[in-house]
Amino acid sequence: MLGRILLVGRIAVRDLRRRRIETALLLLALTAATTTLTLGLVLRDAAGDPYQSTREATGGPDVVAGVDRHAKLSDLEELAGAPGVIDHGGPYPVTPAKLQASGRTSDVQAVGRDATPASVDQPKLIQGDWVSDGGVVVEAAFAKALDVRVGDPVTLDGRSFEVVGVAVTAAMPPYPGGTCIVAVGCASGATPEVLAKLPPGLLQNPGLVWLTQADVRRLAPDPGSLAYVMNLKLADPDEARAFVDAHSSEGLAAPRLESWENILEGVTELARDARILLMIGAWLLGLLAVASVSVLVGGRMADQTKRVGLLKAAGGTPGLVAAVLLAEYVLVAVVAAAAGLAAGSLIAPLLTGFGAGLIGGTGTPSMTMSTVGSVTAVAVGVAVVATVVPALRAARSSTVDALAGSPRPPRRTGWLIVISARLPVPLLLALRVVARRPRRVVLGVVSIAITVSGIYVALVLNAFLTAQPLAAGVDDAQAELLRQALLAVMVILFSLAAVNAIFITWATALDNRHSSALARALGATPGEVSAALAAAQVLPALAGAIVGAFPGGFVLFHAINAITGGDSDRATLPPLWQLLALVLATVLVVAALTAVPAYLGGHRPVTETLRAELA
Amino acid sequence: MSNAADVSVLRARGLRREYGKGEGLVRAVDGVDLDIGAGETVAVMGPSGCGKSTLLHLLGGLDRPSGGEVWLNGRRIDDLGEKALARMRRTDVGFVFQSFHLMEELTALENVELSALLAGRSPRAARRRAGDLLEQVGLADRARFLPSALSGGQRQRVAIARALSNEPLVVLADEPTGNLDSAAVLDVLQLFERLHESGQTLVIVTHDARIAATADRMISMRDGAFVDETRLSGGTTGQLGAFVGLED
Numbered sequence: 001m002l003g004r005i006l007l008v009g010r011i012a013v014r015d016l017r018r019r020r021i022e023t024a025l026l027l028l029a030l031t032a033a034t035t036t037l038t039l040g041l042v043l044r045d046a047a048g049d050p051y052q053s054t055r056e057a058t059g060g061p062d063v064v065a066g067v068d069r070h071a072k073l074s075d076l077e078e079l080a081g082a083p084g085v086i087d088h089g090g091p092y093p094v095t096p097a098k099l100q101a102s103g104r105t106s107d108v109q110a111v112g113r114d115a116t117p118a119s120v121d122q123p124k125l126i127q128g129d130w131v132s133d134g135g136v137v138v139e140a141a142f143a144k145a146l147d148v149r150v151g152d153p154v155t156l157d158g159r160s161f162e163v164v165g166v167a168v169t170a171a172m173p174p175y176p177g178g179t180c181i182v183a184v185g186c187a188s189g190a191t192p193e194v195l196a197k198l199p200p201g202l203l204q205n206p207g208l209v210w211l212t213q214a215d216v217r218r219l220a221p222d223p224g225s226l227a228y229v230m231n232l233k234l235a236d237p238d239e240a241r242a243f244v245d246a247h248s249s250e251g252l253a254a255p256r257l258e259s260w261e262n263i264l265e266g267v268t269e270l271a272r273d274a275r276i277l278l279m280i281g282a283w284l285l286g287l288l289a290v291a292s293v294s295v296l297v298g299g300r301m302a303d304q305t306k307r308v309g310l311l312k313a314a315g316g317t318p319g320l321v322a323a324v325l326l327a328e329y330v331l332v333a334v335v336a337a338a339a340g341l342a343a344g345s346l347i348a349p350l351l352t353g354f355g356a357g358l359i360g361g362t363g364t365p366s367m368t369m370s371t372v373g374s375v376t377a378v379a380v381g382v383a384v385v386a387t388v389v390p391a392l393r394a395a396r397s398s399t400v401d402a403l404a405g406s407p408r409p410p411r412r413t414g415w416l417i418v419i420s421a422r423l424p425v426p427l428l429l430a431l432r433v434v435a436r437r438p439r440r441v442v443l444g445v446v447s448i449a450i451t452v453s454g455i456y457v458a459l460v461l462n463a464f465l466t467a468q469p470l471a472a473g474v475d476d477a478q479a480e481l482l483r484q485a486l487l488a489v490m491v492i493l494f495s496l497a498a499v500n501a502i503f504i505t506w507a508t509a510l511d512n513r514h515s516s517a518l519a520r521a522l523g524a525t526p527g528e529v530s531a532a533l534a535a536a537q538v539l540p541a542l543a544g545a546i547v548g549a550f551p552g553g554f555v556l557f558h559a560i561n562a563i564t565g566g567d568s569d570r571a572t573l574p575p576l577w578q579l580l581a582l583v584l585a586t587v588l589v590v591a592a593l594t595a596v597p598a599y600l601g602g603h604r605p606v607t608e609t610l611r612a613e614l615a
Numbered sequence: 616m617s618n619a620a621d622v623s624v625l626r627a628r629g630l631r632r633e634y635g636k637g638e639g640l641v642r643a644v645d646g647v648d649l650d651i652g653a654g655e656t657v658a659v660m661g662p663s664g665c666g667k668s669t670l671l672h673l674l675g676g677l678d679r680p681s682g683g684e685v686w687l688n689g690r691r692i693d694d695l696g697e698k699a700l701a702r703m704r705r706t707d708v709g710f711v712f713q714s715f716h717l718m719e720e721l722t723a724l725e726n727v728e729l730s731a732l733l734a735g736r737s738p739r740a741a742r743r744r745a746g747d748l749l750e751q752v753g754l755a756d757r758a759r760f761l762p763s764a765l766s767g768g769q770r771q772r773v774a775i776a777r778a779l780s781n782e783p784l785v786v787l788a789d790e791p792t793g794n795l796d797s798a799a800v801l802d803v804l805q806l807f808e809r810l811h812e813s814g815q816t817l818v819i820v821t822h823d824a825r826i827a828a829t830a831d832r833m834i835s836m837r838d839g840a841f842v843d844e845t846r847l848s849g850g851t852t853g854q855l856g857a858f859v860g861l862e863d
């Protein structure tokens with residue numbers, strides 16, 4: 001048994017090494033899919049876990065309550081005594097201010113805290129010490145964005161302070177996702193045009209800093225302008241939402257309450273959006289990878305049949321033969337899974353960004369066993385799905401046929417042959433190329449359709465993120481991050497589609513070696529044959545692009561909306577000219593990609609090919 | 616000889632084709648002079664590897680010589696571009712190969728009409744011509760069969776019908792019976808005899824003495840060069856148009 005496994009492995013490895021370029025392309029296609037899948041899975045865990053550990057380390061509140069004027073302080077004190085509340089911190093005064101650090105200015109909300117540690121929400125210091133008079137502690141994500149460190153001098157509304165610490169909290173999502181406490185209100189993620197229409201004095205993307213209570217009171221123009229915030233600990237944290245519902249009242253001046261689950265959602269919102277993008281990307285890429293592998297396997301089977309014959313003649317059972325063929329692709333899939341996991345975990349931190357504001361969020365997002373398992377399973381699954389049919393077919397083929405090396409006979413698609421007789425020579429030959437391998441053409445159409453519908457969705461999302469970041473619930477920095485995730489998926493999608501197009505043309509040119517040579521012996525010019533090989537790719541690409549742009553992208557977009565619960569009415573669908581341009585661009589790109597293989601296929605010396613057929 | 620040159624359909628002078636270089640240089644065709652008159656049938660014989668196929672490819676413009684000249688119907692073809700060569704093959708040359716070289720996914724009829732379609736005939740004319748030719752090679756009842764459903768001899772007859780599709784000046788056949796059993800050889804032999812009688816110019820490379828015996832001339836080749844030439848008695852010329860529908 002062991003000996004047999006070793007034999008299978010040895011034959012498989014040798015065959016892979018014999019065909020380096022194909023193996024490399026295959027590896028590339030699978031790695032693209034596994035990388036994206038890894039990113040999607042890693043981001044799922046990226047934000048949730050650090051928030052929980054931050055909550056534990058800081059005595060995170062179950063409910064945060066705020067009032068925006070001094071007069072309502074009594075309401076907060078009432079809440080502290082409400083049933084179910086077992087502990088509280090504050091109320092703490094909060095004032096808006098302008099912070100200047102090393103030439104950069106930003107709005108902040110400054111919270112006045114006691115020098116002694118609080119039992120609820122004691123921000124966890126990452127660097128330095130807790131607040132003291134004249135010393136400011138900066139929220140970690142904000143500190144990172146501003147690039148300030150312990151010991152740096154800063155000014156708040158013109159007064160000098162020194163950064164004494166950098167800390168994380170679970171009472172507010174990290175910068176730039178912070179909630180608004182102060183009376184003047186905040187604008188997060190607004191474009192300059194939108195800001196111009198808003199009332200002046202709004203804080204723009206305020207960061208969070210902690211000072212001593214005395215310092216905060218000194219910053220406030222008058223005591224009546226101070227807002228207050230209080231952190232509540234409940235007997236049962238799961239009751240937080242119910243508590244918020246029970247104690248919220250309408251009215252502008254009423255205390256605003258926020259449950260910890262709400263804060264968590266704010267923290268993970270970006271990760272969730274990016275993750276959905278990546279998961280959809282991973283699906284599209286997975287489908288493309290199946291197409292790549294199928295084309296490759298189909299193309300290789302032709303010259304593998306001879307080896308199969310040899311194996312069988314040497315006494316290999318059909319099972320052994322199928323095992324060798326499967327082993328090759330499973331081996332590539334396992335390597336691709338490892339490469340994708342490595343690449344994914346390297347890229348993930350670039351896409352999370354907000355991680356600095358939470359404990360454990362600064363490093364690499366966690367790589368769990370379930371992620372490793374899922375990615376490997378998907379990669380191997382793709383390889384098996386694409387290989388199993390040809391492998392079984394080869395294993396069952398008769399030994400004599402296989403030894404004769406007769407490649408898979410071409411299909412006869414009668415109606416295409418009849419129609420093609422009426423067309424000019426290049427199209428006549430092109431349709432017959434298509435008619436010979438309908439399955440491969442379908443794969444080509446599907447591959448292009450998937451890519452184009454992916455690009456369609458990217459166009460919609462990009463337009464949406466550009467036009468209405470506020471409506472999308474994200475600020476500038478987040479929009480930028482999402483756009484990067486989108487771009488990453490698109491680049492990979494596009495590369496894989498390009499690899500596919502090249503695969504398919506290459507396999508087609510090889511497959512049509514004989515008929516191309518024969519057509520030329522019968523008087524077709526090299527130009528006509530090249531044009532036919534190119535048209536046999538470009539026509540399906542045109543069909544794929546149309547299917548992908550018109551029904552495909554629309555359906556995919558609405559499917560995404562259904563999954564994410566998004567509101568598709570707010571998005572503008574791409575205008576017709578953009579879709580037409582997309583179709584045209586796709587056709588041009590495919591034409592460019594196929595030009596070289598098609599040219600070579602049409603200009604191969606005729607006599608050598610016809611002679612080789614005799615051997 | 617000088618007389619024949621005036622009316623020669625095919626003419627070669629100092630024709631050479633070399634493969635490789637240095638130590639590995641192979642002179643596949645080495646200084647061949649040849650004149651083939653209209654309606655003449657010439658058989659080329661010789662041991663394996665002596666350059667017969669290569670010569671045929673050069674004469675039909677499938678391959679380019681390393682040196683020397685080839686004229687087809689008075690027009691020099693060795694210096695033509697690929698495109699012009701293709702056009703020339705389309706109308707002036709019909710090839711018949713040892714391994715038939717039919718398109719497997721096309722029926723007999725579609726294989727025969729392909730040449731005419733490539734030459735720009737209308738689909739209807741191409742189909743009618745293909746039907747006529749299949750009838751003449753005795754395969755009217757097999758028109759809709761795929762090559763895989765035909766015997767070797769039948770496949771070769773389809774290939775011969777295809778070669779005749781555009782009424783070529785010359786048919787070049789490379790061991791047309793090499794893959795056939797003796798019953799099938801007889802069928803093909805008869806077909807060539809009738810072609811010959813109808814006045815079709817033919818060059819046949821063959822190992823089969825029976826085929827060679829139908830020719831007007833038999834040329835022996837060795838190491839890329841002609842070593843012997845025999846004019847056979849009983850060679851006929853004339854009766855142009857009695858075959859392959861040339862009369863209409």
Ligand SMILES: Nc1ncnc2c1ncn2[C@@H]1O[C@H](COP(=O)(O)OP(=O)(O)OP(=O)(O)O)[C@@H](O)[C@H]1O
Binds near residue numbers: 642664666667669
């Ligand atoms: N592409 C090539 N590269 C190198 N040498 C070649 C090539 N094609 C043919 N040859 C050589 O040229 C010589 C003539 O080959 P050719 O096929 O014309 O012989 P042939 O007389 O037709 O033989 P056969 O009767 O076996 O068909 C042979 O020695 C062959 O090895």
Ligand SMILES: [Mg+2]
Binds near residue numbers: 667668669789
């Ligand atoms: Mg030969």
